[in-house]
Amino acid sequence: MAHEEDALEHERASWKPSPGLAVAVPDPVQNPGLPPHRARMTDKDPAAMTRAVRTVYTLFYLSLAGSIWATAAYMLFPIESGRIVDIRNNNLFIGLGIGLALLALGLGAIHWSKAVMSDKEFIEPRHATRGRDATREGAVQAFRDANEESGFGRRTAIRGSLIAAVAASILPGITLFRGLAPHSDKSTEEGALAGDPVALLKQTMWKEGERLAHDPSGEPIRAADVTLGSAVHVIPESLAELGHSEGYLEEKAKAIVLLMRLLPEDLPAEHNNLDWAYDGIVAYSKVCTHVGCPVALYEQQTHHLLCPCHQSQFDVSRSAAVIFGPAARPLPQLPITVDAEGYLVAKSDFTEPVGPSFWERH
Structure with missing residues (x-):
């Protein structure tokens, strides 16, 4: 079979047309030119x-x-x-x-x-590009x-x-x-501007003795009921008592808190203010410091909080410090303790503005 294929290939290569045999050669494609101009x-x-x-x-x-x-x-x-x-x-x-x-x-x-x-329509012939005077x-x-x-x-x-x-x-x-741009309103006292984000976001409904309550039921939270590894959504008890009245959502947006319980040894003193925690229980603002999304995803093994919007991550065992993502500062911590009945209460309001960073903040 191989010898037959070699013979056929040799025959094709050596073939030449007879002197009197005409061979058809196709005409090259002609340029049809431009169609006739149609006046508008x-x-x-x-x-x-x-x-x-x-x-x-x-x-x-x-x-x-x-x-x-x-x-x-x-x-x-x-x-x-x-x-x-x-x-x-x-x-x-x-x-x-x-x-x-x-x-x-x-x-x-x-x-x-x-x-x-x-x-x-017109035809523009191609030519070499040169920086000559005629070209310019x-x-x-x-x-x-x-x-x-x-x-x-x-x-x-x-x-x-x-x-x-x-x-x-x-x-x-x-x-x-x-x-x-920053907005100003001189209607507030002591130089605080009503439109100033620092004044608006630094003052929330948290105050000394304010009980921590479940969101949205408003049921006060006992320290003994907070289990290890849990993450509880918290609002001030007085806010829950207001119901859905005028300004409820605005106040809740600033005061919302995430409560977590860690082993006390997982909160090293060099990275945490232990006076603001109680028996491994810590409370941090739920409002991300990037653009204000709710930080609600808690990983109890690593003690990391994740913001689902832009993936900022905060380490709860290190005062909610930023460990990944675009957030520029840690989550503000709410100082907490317990009252005589064993309920978790705030020791004060946040000591810094909650929510996103902004240029007016010092």
Whole structure:
């Protein structure tokens, strides 16, 4: 079989056409060229061109109005009150303004390119790129031609409306940055500002003698009932007595605590304030110091607390120090002890602001 295959291969290699035999050679693919140019209505009718130009700059001015409205909505519907309706209106009307601004700007640019700009096809031959004077002059001429074809230089209404719309489109974004700035209100006493995060987040409902209670039942917690390795969600007893009245959620968001019990030997004195713990029981703010998510995942073998939002980890055996993630500081600790009846009580409020770090904090 191998000898037969070698013979066939040799025969194919040595074959040559007979002198009188014609061999068909396919023709190369011909360049079909550009299709015939199809004139648009705006190319044939000056009135149609006028209407198209008017539509373009109307859309650009509509975009301008949307940007201005989004900026105004930020001030007309402030979210500082904290009311749900104000927050809803703020998000709704700012979003509608920004959406209108970007949609109208995009539609105007598309209509301009399709109906007003020159759409004649042309062939641009390739050539080597050189930094010669002729090349630079050609580039300048290309910009001149583009300006002529687009009508940017001649059509002042389109040019002016486009520049105004693009410039105004960044205003809502700049305005929203105002929400990151500190707010001040001189209505509080002793120089504390009502809008100051330090004052707002440093004072919670915890006070000396305040009993620790289960969340949400409000049942006080006995130290003897806290088992080793457990993690209990805690609120002040007086907060539970308020019920879901005005301001309940705001106070709970600041005062929520996670209570854990470790072996006393797992709390080395060099890394912990043992005066703030009771028989291995410690209490830390449940509000992550990164952006305020609830830190509720406790690993009892390693004594680590995990924030599920951005994976910050805190070591409970070392005063809730940050061991991983973007959080910048430990969780604030609530000093606790027991009363005469064996119930866990707070020794004081937190000694530092709870919640995320911020630039006003010293």
